[in-house]
């Protein structure tokens with residue numbers, strides 16, 4: 001896999017900033033009570049979706065999690081309508097029925113965030129099965145946290161995918177926490193790659209650097225597309241904030257939070273870009289401003305959208 | 320008696336039972352170090368240690384069946400399922416294993432497992448975090464199903480459930496967790512009987528049979544109806560399976576009208592069972608058709624939750640329509 005071009009590096013940067021700004025905005029409007037329900041942000045984890053989705057096109061499917069905004073954005077969801085969905089408005093992709101926790105865009109293969117931990121993993125396997133069945137070269141990506149690897153759904157999907165050599169990639173964002181408990185409560189192994197061994201699925205673990213993830217994901221997606229079977233990719237990252245917005249994180253301690261927040265995949269990448277003279281400071285500033293305006297516009301759009309009417313509640317339950 | 324909150328009453332019940340019987344232990348996601356997702360086990364890990372307050376990986380099926388195995392070998396597990404929606408991941412454990420182990424093995428095993436879980440809407444948490452699935456469990460022979468509406472009841476019923484030698488599905492309601500109210504002191508050791516309903520309000524014109532959060536909505540409805548000269552009796556079932564036919568039927572024999580109210584989807588909810596049993600057994604006591612209150616036949620809604628979750632208004636309308644009608 002060749003190194004990403006200058007243009008691609010700029011795109012990576014733009015995408016990571018877009019995810020960050022979308023989620024910062026979500027935190028703000030959520031705190032103001034403009035959006036209801038639960039909100040789980042992935043701030044600090046922008047590199048993984050950016051790098052993995054750079055290898056995917058609209059025919060490839062992904063399943064995401066409760067912490068899935070970044071994946072939806074990186075897969076190319078239209079921010080305006082995604083925002084409308086989170087506001088619970090009928091112009092949203094799911095008619096205001098999903099909110100953050102089930103955001104989906106079937107048009108570009110976003111098979112939905114999931115409120116059930118591990119729930120989306122076998123669903124991605126199903127998309128991979130369909131691709132294989134129809135003899136297309138589409139691939140599927142299951143995204144999940146390390147906590148989800150405790151669920152049978154993860155193991156059953158891995159086993160099946162390995163047996164049938166399904167064209168898919170298992171992408172685990174190992175951020176060290178599952179809700180309020182650390183990794184040690186959830187796994188006897190350091191890395192989720194050890195779990196893949198049992199299924200004879202090739203697995204690599206990479207740090208939270210966008211280029212490193214891009215290269216590893218490239219190999220995994222290539223294998224899947226070529227019919228060589230599934231792979232697992234683990235990204236070692238950190239969860240900056242609480243499990244959900246509003247979680248005071250008493251169980252975690254201030255120092256550990258600060259430690260996590262000191263590691264910023266965007267700031268690090270920015271420094272590299274400047275140092276390597278890939279891009280100039282003022283261009284970065286311009287990107288930030290443009291993306292900021294895009295997000296601002298999306299929120300204004302969502303605010304102007306309408307709530308569904310009670311009469312729509314039963315619509316579409318059956319075909 | 321002292322004032323407490325519903326969620327603390329749950330903790331007190333577990334703590335008192337763990338003090339009383341060293342075979343009682345708690346197991347579930349984030350129940351230990353974190354004190355429970357909703358704070359129901361705050362302090363128990365510190366008091367009883369990691370052997371008796373067991374944090375699990377995210378593996379509902381695994382740890383629920385593990386509890387069944389442990390219960391078969393003499394322990395008395397309390398399983399916490401974070402949201403009732405996630406119990407669907409443990410349905411094999413509960414339906415095929417726990418409910419049947421005693422009977423299927425010729426009464427050789429007893430499986431005293433309590434599976435606690437909060438149900439219901441109110442948090443705009445959407446389709447996978449708001450469901451009320453009590454009727455699923457009530458439909459499975461071998462399980463008891465308990466639903467508590469107040470701090471006092473949740474404490475007394477949870478203690479009874481832990482002491483019961485049968486498997487008990489113990490259903491809380493998320494919007495009740497913060498509710499304030501009186502509950503018994505440890506010394507008084509109040510244990511409420513399972514299978515016994517409680518008449519929360521006496522009345523003479525109509526009987527409202529309900530449980531959990533809808534008890535409060537029904538009481539609100541009764542207040543509204545009272546202003547219009549209608550006297551409603553509110554029967555809190557407290558146990559859905561086995562349910563207290565005697566109390567319900569005695570009340571209907573007095574009021575001659577029946578409304579059944581629950582938060583769960585109306586179709587095939589526990590209200591259907593109560594209504595059918597009344598029609599089968601005390602039809603001659605009824606002066607009007609039985610009305611049911613429940614959620615519409617759709618998944619819980621994110622943005623339309625306030626219209627989805629039944630409230631006092633729905634109970635008022637149901638009462639009025641039964642009063643307007645005759646048989």
Ligand SMILES: Cc1ncc(C[n+]2csc(CCOP(=O)(O)OP(=O)(O)O)c2C)c(N)n1
Nearest residue numbers: 067115116117145146147148177178179405
């Ligand atoms: C079946 C099921 N069990 C439990 C939960 C509650 N829950 C939501 S997120 C979560 C932790 C998930 O941890 P991880 O997979 O590492 O993802 P992260 O939150 O770190 O992104 C838990 C336990 C759930 N939603 N579904």
Ligand SMILES: [Mg+2]
Nearest residue numbers: 145146175177
């Ligand atoms: Mg995690």
